[in-house]
Amino acid sequence: MSAPRAVRIPRAAAPSSVPSATVRAEPVGAPQGERRANRAGTQRGVRLTAVYLLVLAAIYLSFLFYARSAPGGVGPGVTAGLLTFSGIAVLLGVAGAVLTLSPVPRAVVVRPDGFAIIGRWGRRTEWSPLADVTILRVRRYPAGLLSNETVDSVEVLGPDRRRRSYLVETGLLPEPPAGPPRE
Numbered sequence: 001m002s003a004p005r006a007v008r009i010p011r012a013a014a015p016s017s018v019p020s021a022t023v024r025a026e027p028v029g030a031p032q033g034e035r036r037a038n039r040a041g042t043q044r045g046v047r048l049t050a051v052y053l054l055v056l057a058a059i060y061l062s063f064l065f066y067a068r069s070a071p072g073g074v075g076p077g078v079t080a081g082l083l084t085f086s087g088i089a090v091l092l093g094v095a096g097a098v099l100t101l102s103p104v105p106r107a108v109v110v111r112p113d114g115f116a117i118i119g120r121w122g123r124r125t126e127w128s129p130l131a132d133v134t135i136l137r138v139r140r141y142p143a144g145l146l147s148n149e150t151v152d153s154v155e156v157l158g159p160d161r162r163r164r165s166y167l168v169e170t171g172l173l174p175e176p177p178a179g180p181p182r183e
Contacts, residue, residue: 033111038104040149040169045104045120047146049097056096060089104167110174117156117166125164132159135173 067082101120109116114128127133134157141151150170157163 033109036108038168040147040151041104041167044147044151045101049100052096103165108172
């Protein structure tokens, strides 16, 4: 019988001096850049979705109580109708939540030559070169009940891309370089 072998247990690496919340390594082959989380935009989108779902639930419950308290409100035909009505309410809730959260990106990766927007559902949209990108602020939402910081509703246009709308924290997107106005 042979002698037992020594087992090596690796230790955790020392913590980095760079905070992981602001800079994250991108996959191999992807352009490197500073990753900025869209905290205020996400907060506004989630709270707006919650308000929508609460109002939808209040409307649903009021119709449900009205249907149950009406004369002839209990029976097999009414129960099937309420089941259909409940399915429609759930479908409206899911569709409304998806539509409300879709224009709210998770993060923006800023590079010297452009930027990339990481969408809510994981889609990455590249916008470069920065000189060819137009960023239009459609509306600025002040800090308040739906968000602790100001949030901008912006439209981003590129020469070979269609117009996209995003709900982002103020100052999250890079400023395009000044140049002659484009037509």
